Amino acid sequence: MIYARIAGTGSFLPGSPVTNDDLVARGVQTSDDWITTRTGIRARHFAPEGMTASDMAETAARRAIEAAGCAADDIDLIVVATSTPDYIFPSTAALLQSRLGIRNEGAAFDVQAVCSGFVYAMSIAEKFIRSGSHRRALVVGAEVFSRILDWNDRGTCVLFGDGAGAIVLEASEAPGILASALHADGSHHPILCVPGTVASGKVLGDPFLRMDGQAVFKFAVKVLADVAREVIDGGGLSAADVDWLIPHQANIRIINATGKKLGVPDERVIVTVDRHGNTSAASIPLALDLAIRDGRIQRGQRVVLEGVGGGFTWGAVLLQY
Known part of the structure; x- marks a missing residue:
């Protein structure tokens, strides 16, 4: 039996943490106590102007590839979960493939399932691997939700942040997913x-x-x-x-x-x-x-x-x- 096993992980958070008190200082009508009591959130990270989902995805992906002990060109499948892509098209996954210098013409596509996106992407990649059609998949979740927040709506703007996380899934005889x-x-x-x-x-x-x-x-x-x-x-x-x-x-x-x-x-x-x-x-x-x-x-x-x-x-x- 072929399993899909996690070979390496990586992540990236942009900039410095923005605390609840920092949001209050920026003019959001809220308080640290209100946010932490209701949500448990104490800080979040926001991507600076010009930083995109693929920027963050690249850093997280390189860290995952390094942890997996493989080369970027060993990746023959890229699935990126995002609701905040760089472009309408091409996919963020295709952009990431280019940025990583992967030239093996493996498949690359995005999955849009919002907060379930990474689980969706991981499950899809696992099925490609278990079918035998692909050997090593890069699965990434990357978001810049700060770009779609209404800063006058304290019920939502205090909840979200930006970041990226990645895993390398590889075919294995040892149990994985x-x-x-x-x-x-x-x-x-x-x-x-x-x-x-x-x-x-x-x-x-x-x-x-x-x-x-x-x-x-x-x-x-x-x-x-x-x-x-x-x-x-x-x-x-x-x-x-x-x-x-x-x-x-x-x-x-x-x-x-x-x-x-x-x-x-x-x-x-x-x-x-x-x-x-x-x-x-x-x-x-x-x-x-x-x-x-x-x-x-x-x-x-x-x-x-x-x-x-x-x-x-x-x-x-x-x-x-």
Whole structure:
């Protein structure tokens, strides 16, 4: 059996942390206590003017490739999860392929599933590898959500940040990804969306992120617990067999509620939302890379990654690292 196994991880956060007090100083009508109490977020990072998703993706990708001990040209598949691409087209993945100097004409494409994007991209890449058509995939989540925030809406602008995370998946006889599940229900799209579009050289509609926070919370807690159980069951395991849970880093209340519903103790849940906020498709690989590099996640341990995002989309991956 061919497995898709994580060979290396990398991440990137732009600039210096922007604290809650920094947002207040910039004129956002909020407070550190209001933000931390409701979300657990203490800081986030914003890309400077001119920095794009592919800029951040390149740095994260190079770090993942280095950690994997391979060359860039060994990558024969690139999947980038982003809702904030550099261009309408070509894809950010194609731009990243060029920037990395990869000339082997392997496949490169983007996935748009918002905050579930990385899980979607990882699951897709795994199927390419298990089919035998590709040997080594670069999977990236990269976002510049600061460009689509309404700074007069304190209910959303304090939540999000920019960043990128990446993994190299490679074909292996040793166990890697053990199970995955992807879902969507488009009927829920009004509770989290950016309802604008570009046509005839103009932005039509609302170009900013809009969210019904209470509705998102209720939906997210339910589907994250359900999809985690789905992949755990699919891998023939129980929640007690899972060493680490890495949920999408959106809100500490959602993270805590999900862990509680699954029966996973707090000490086995990776939390990074406090230091970079909600980075959408980048949040899971950012948390994964941190926990691997600081030594918490060890080879052979079982990890559940799970995300939920606008669409609505949700999904999970069970893997043995």
